[in-house]
Amino acid sequence: MKKRAQLKTSQKEMLRQLPGVDHLLELADRDVLLNTVPRSVLTRSIRTVLENLRKAIVDTGAEIDATLLTDTAVLEKVQEAAGRAMAPNLQPLVNATGIVIHTNLGRSLLAAEAVENLVRIAGRYSNLEFDLDKGKRGSRYSIVEELICEITGAEAAIAVNNNAGAVLLALNTLARGKKVIVSRGELVEIGGSFRIPDVMAQSGGIMVEVGTTNRTHLKDYENAVDEQTALLLKVHKSNYSIVGFTREVTLQELVALGAIRGIPVMEDLGSGTFIDFSRYGLAKEPTVQDSLASGLDVVTFSGDKLLGGTQAGFILGKPEIMDRIKQNPITRALRIDKLTLAALETTLRLYRDEKRAVAAIPTLRMITEPVQAIEKKALRLKAMLEKIDTDRMQIDLVRQTSKAGGGSLPLLELPSRGLAITITGMSANRIESFLRRYTPPIIARIKEDRIIVDPRTIQEDELAIIEEAFRHLLSKDKP
Numbered sequence: 490m491k492k493r494a495q496l497k498t499s500q501k502e503m504l505r506q507l508p509g510v511d512h513l514l515e516l517a518d519r520d521v522l523l524n525t526v527p528r529s530v531l532t533r534s535i536r537t538v539l540e541n542l543r544k545a546i547v548d549t550g551a552e553i554d555a556t557l558l559t560d561t562a563v564l565e566k567v568q569e570a571a572g573r574a575m576a577p578n579l580q581p582l583v584n585a586t587g588i589v590i591h592t593n594l595g596r597s598l599l600a601a602e603a604v605e606n607l608v609r610i611a612g613r614y615s616n617l618e619f620d621l622d623k624g625k626r627g628s629r630y631s632i633v634e635e636l637i638c639e640i641t642g643a644e645a646a647i648a649v650n651n652n653a654g655a656v657l658l659a660l661n662t663l664a665r666g667k668k669v670i671v672s673r674g675e676l677v678e679i680g681g682s683f684r685i686p687d688v689m690a691q692s693g694g695i696m697v698e699v700g701t702t703n704r705t706h707l708k709d710y711e712n713a714v715d716e717q718t719a720l721l722l723k724v725h726k727s728n729y730s731i732v733g734f735t736r737e738v739t740l741q742e743l744v745a746l747g748a749i750r751g752i753p754v755m756e757d758l759g760s761g762t763f764i765d766f767s768r769y770g771l772a773k774e775p776t777v778q779d780s781l782a783s784g785l786d787v788v789t790f791s792g793d794k795l796l797g798g799t800q801a802g803f804i805l806g807k808p809e810i811m812d813r814i815k816q817n818p819i820t821r822a823l824r825i826d827k828l829t830l831a832a833l834e835t836t837l838r839l840y841r842d843e844k845r846a847v848a849a850i851p852t853l854r855m856i857t858e859p860v861q862a863i864e865k866k867a868l869r870l871k872a873m874l875e876k877i878d879t880d881r882m883q884i885d886l887v888r889q890t891s892k893a894g895g896g897s898l899p900l901l902e903l904p905s906r907g908l909a910i911t912i913t914g915m916s917a918n919r920i921e922s923f924l925r926r927y928t929p930p931i932i933a934r935i936k937e938d939r940i941i942v943d944p945r946t947i948q949e950d951e952l953a954i955i956e957e958a959f960r961h962l963l964s965k966d967k968p
């Protein structure tokens with residue numbers, strides 16, 4: 490209390506004026522916004538608000554506005570604090586970045602049908618692990634296995650938690666304590682700590698690097714094979730490309746070598762797509778079907794990248810290998826959850842008809858959306874925004890590129906149109922920060938001190954949200 494003794498009289502007076510916790514709790518009971526807030530949250534919010542006010546009084550030497558200390562003013566602060574504490578941490582937002590598979594923003598949005606099925610299953614019991622024909626225990630893995638095989642031509646399949654898990658599981662099953670040969674040009678790191686050498690170490694496999702960063706030849710693999718070799722591994726260069734003086738061994742060549750030496754071949758496809766994007770005027774990305782047709786033994790890929798489904802990892806391959814994988818105790822630790830399965834099954838069913846898949850799965854729809862359609866959407870948004878305040882707001886239609894993102898189609902830039910927005914007297918950083926803290930948050934990019942809004946990733950019903958946000962921004966920030 491030594492510090493308190495040094496306070497000025499005016500400060501002591503102000504501290505005395507602050508309402509007490511019990512008094513505020515009583516007021517809260519009679520307040521419509523606060524009387525439903527759990528006691529623990531309310532008390533914590535009150536303490537925080539009072540603490541902040543005390544600190545302000547002490548730090549400023551009582552140079553704060555006395556009206557901030559009235560019951561009403563303090564209660565208002567408590568309402569704000571309790572409101573923040575009660576709001577969910579995970580919330581939907583508007584992705585105006587044009588990056589379709591944005592890992593930080595949840596990667597893929599689900600098709601409406603998939604969301605519907607997820608809700609249908611979530612609140613009920615289901616036959617998750619119960620065979621309705623036999624009346625016996627069943628396997629959750631059987632729910633999507635046939636479907637995946639039907640779409641891709643695989644002989645056997647399993648879906649686990651994510652692709653990182655799928656790679657770990659496959660390596661652990663096939664190569665624990667044994668050698669795995671991989672090209673130095675394919676030692677991928679995916680953002681967020683997935684690195685091939687680290688996953689390999691965790692799986693118990695012994696990594697044997699061959700070739701160089703830019704050139705790896707078949708003879709590099711041939712020379713490295715010995716009796717301890719358990720696997721030839723190929724990793725898709727998801728998020729980078731090696732250009733110039735390069736040489737890469739094809740999957741077909743590796744499969745041929747594997748057949749001669751009796752060693753299984755695995756590919757980590759990363760993104761994995763069932764659709765040939767070159768048919769939509771985009772760059773050719775290897776499909777899961779292509780990989781399987783090469784005759785490899787195991788292929789793994791993600792559920793929420795180009796596939797446009799839920800977070801999941803798929804392992805597809807030869808039945809005898811898949812049986813070993815299914816029996817690995819690690820499988821249980823990586824098992825897929827029932828809500829994921831519910832949404833995943835519906836998403837996979839859409840792939841039975843490619844046209845339907847491209848129309849209904851948002852990730853595919855956004856990636857294949859023609860630039861003319863994007864431009865139309867951009868112009869509609871421009872017209873909406875111009876209704877607000879044409880004097881201060883400068884809105885230009887700009888040519889730009891969107892990205893598939895998510896370590897997919899790495900070099901692919903999707904020709905796009907966007908809006909570049911500036912507001913007189915307001916920095917782009919200030920606008921970006923306002924949009925980011927808006928409810929719902931709107932995530933936009935900044936380029937050359939202008940806000941860039943890319944309609945490719947903005948859903949139809951979100952245009953009005955953006956208009957409303959700018960209306961708020963301009964009304965509360967008059968020059």
Ligand SMILES: *Cc1c(COP(=O)(O)O)cnc(C)c1O
Nearest residue numbers: 651652653679727759760791896
């Ligand atoms: C994305 C990716 C992974 C990880 O997949 P997750 O589903 O994010 O776990 C692994 N390998 C490659 C090559 C990838 O591109």
